[in-house]
Amino acid sequence: MNKKILLVVIIILSSFAFSCDTTTSKQSSKKSDLVIAVIYKTLDEAWFQEESEAAKNKALAMGAKDVITIDAKMNPDVYLSALDNLITQKVDGILICVPDQKLSKITIDRCKKSNIAVIACDDPLTDDEGNYIAPFVGIDSNQIGRDMTSLMVDYLEKNNKLSDPNSSGLLLMSMDSVSSCIPRTEGQLETFKDRLPSFPRENIFQAEYNGQSEKSFYSAASTITSNKNIKNWFVMSANEAGTIGAIKALDQSGLAENAVAVGVGGYVAKDEFQKQNSPLIASAYISATEVGEIAAQELMENLLLNKNIPDKYLVKDKVITKDNYKNLVIK
Template sequence: MNISKTFLVATTMVTLLASTASGADKLVVAIYKSGTQQYFLDQAAGFTKAAEELGYKAQIINVELDANLAISAVSDAIAAGAKGIGLTAPDQAMGAAAAAAAAKAGIPLIATDDPLKDSDGKPVPFAGFDGVAMGTKVGERAGDLLKQSGWLGGTKYGILSINLDTLSVCNDRTDAAKAQLLAAGSTEANVIPVSYDGTTDVALSASGPVITANPDVAKWVVVSCNDEGVLGGVNALKNAGFSASDVIAVGLGAYEACRPWKEGIETGFKAALYISGTDVGDAAARALIKSIETGEPLPEKTVANTTIVDPTSYANIMPCK
């Protein structure tokens, strides 16, 4: 994290403590990793809107990819009098500490997007998506496009599988996508793994050397844990001289994929799985506040729906910012 982002997070925490003295009894806090990504901006908006509709004040904290800041944010939220916390953790290993802090304070904690476990290994209540189902839909569409392309008939192609290996939900997504591509007729030899940190820049820089190291590959399929990963792979292929027709990229999120579609720009993005961060934020806030108001435990799992979109269908299904 750079200095400006650290300052922004620290300032947000100070503001949280200073601004809630008169309304702490109606405060819920959402803490997000990578909070400047569009998906998490949408989720924060959904969380805030739902909380306000239910008469609560929402505070959003972005901790980027810093687990230490996330732990501090949990402590600061509790100190500010938060009655419930939503957390998309930068590191799933912090689940036990966050769950223990919330339990000690006697407030509900809901994990968003990335599942967490407490110190006993029990799942923290969760709101988000089913990673295996998401990856399966991505892989099914990528597999269909691969079969339609004719590349299975002898063209030398590769599959960039861009993954955040340390995050279980990412492994769920890319493993499921790969399984569907294999079912479509591909082979393990075609799958070329790329490791990244969830951001476009690192996906781009990590993919470049892999592409260069495989000069005999004429066509590429790209799948990843999120739209940022796919975008990084697509940009790396463009930089290496591959045209949009040489690439079958299926995004996961659709918020990056839809931008070239909206502008009518040729792109390797042929489809994407639309996931609504707004819906997850809304569900998390409503679940938290229901638990606060009734004293009932949070549901173990709240799963949101997903939809495959492409350049011909996205405008009828999703906003594109």
């Protein structure tokens, strides 16, 4: 009788051990077959090209079998079609920068239903009240706006650029359709008003664009043409493409020589700094590589180690000028 009981116990333990080994084997196989995707709202801009490449390389180095890179071309239909294809392919995780934040909820709903991990890069995924509904890797938008504005005002005061405020204008290139950019513009405007309380409020202009230099050019050109009394323009933007577009519009209008501009990003600044008389005096350099690598690392650690993804990771900036930009590694 005791021998029979012992035999039953051995069989049960053997079955359990086999089951555990099979489960472990399946889990290990799954982790070695990880496929992730990166979807960016556009890959026309140098920033997103570098960030997507950095994310891909980091994920592959950490053991991903494949990384699928998709350009949404600033088109919601292209984006949603790509998202559905990735879900059909059963990818394990996605790094996302949406072309329109109104797509946030549908993105999260579809990914949750298919148990796909998601991290938002650069532009957060938000609900109707602006609350984050997915982990986010990006920058401290408001503080960068304030820092760059203070730098500009210091320059204007030091170089006697405020002697004729009535013929001077502040041009804020804004992206109110992207929630992460709104605090940047707010920080710029609040700091400018605080530092220069007597500056004519009627000479402060805000022009909307979609993040691309071409749209910025047309929006800035319209504002400049409509305000011919302004001869000295001070330009700030939500990203560097916005600043560059505005500079081109000023150049076309023959007003670039007296203009002063600052940017955010640092990826086109190096080209402007090489020009003899560019209005661009400084830019907040942010490493797209760092954003991409951190996002990919957090996603892979979640998939490989079940590590919780932080709700928010903010990358710090460095101010670059014509004097120091060559010391930074800018691709």
